[in-house]
Amino acid sequence: MKNDYNEDEFNFDDEVYEELTQDKIYLNEGADAYQRGDYETAIRLYKKSADMGNITALSNLGYCYYYGRSIPVDKDKARECWEKAAILGDIAAVYKLGDMYRYGDLPQNLDFSHALYKRAFILATDNSENYYVAPDAFLRMLKYYPDDIAEMGYSKLTIALSCVTGIKKRIAEGDNYSAKVLADAKTVLLKLIDEQI
Known part of the structure; x- marks a missing residue:
């Protein structure tokens, strides 16, 4: 035809x-x-x-x-x-498993948690425009393993700014579950800024 x-x-x-x-x-x-x-x-x-x-x-x-x-x-x-x-390769699934190992939903194993958070962070840096999951992966590393960020060649301050910006975007689009995460991210960002001064 x-x-x-x-x-x-x-x-x-x-x-x-x-x-x-x-x-x-x-x-x-x-x-x-x-x-x-x-x-x-x-x-x-x-x-x-x-x-x-x-x-x-x-x-x-x-x-x-x-x-x-x-x-x-x-x-x-x-x-x-x-x-x-x-x-x-789902970023949120990786860091949520890390949470389960960190907080004892699974037999507590901080080494497993650390490895999962690091994996989520690496996946998130490749998908940083995905502000529904990347900021949460960033925040876990900023809170628990900030030295790893610098060791991987990233600026902690840049990651923290990206984290806060991403969470604000998803809240602006109607996310009803991110207010506490934003507060945590801002606290981390302010601490990093204070360390720079």
């Missing part, structure tokens, strides 16, 4: 096309429901998206299990979600 258009006239941007895939639609609708506090809808949509292979949805589902968002708290299921997502 002959087309009545010249294919070169259309510029198909892969990113725009990817955003329209069904797994991402479910993910975004689930995130919107989560922000509204409609956790049942969020869980249903995250499960659909995760079943289609979306690792962010799988990681987000871990949050629902961990915090008991309209379902009983199930830290084993949260860990399972985060382990699967972490293997595939």
Whole structure:
């Protein structure tokens, strides 16, 4: 069949096309429901998206299990979600597993926690424009292992500024869960500024 258009006239941007895939639609609708506090809808949509292979949805589902968002708290299921997502490179899943080892949800192991935080940090520096997860990875390293940041060739002050800026962006876009994280990031930033003076 002959087309009545010249294919070169259309510029198909892969990113725009990817955003329209069904797994991402479910993910975004689930995130919107989560922000509204409609956790049942969020869980249903995250499960659909995760079943289609979306690792962010799988990681987000871990949050629902961990915090008991309209379902009983199930830290084993949260860990399972985060382990699967972490293997595939999801930044939030990596640092949340680090939290589980740090705070004793899993047998406390600060070496594992440190390694996971460092891995999340490295992933975040490659995806620093993702202000929904990169700032949290940055903040963990700034709080617990700041010397590692300098050893990896990064400026602690620059990372802290990026952290605060990213968290402010997501709050401006309607994130209802980041006020405490922003306060922590500002405290770290002010401490670093004081050290420079």
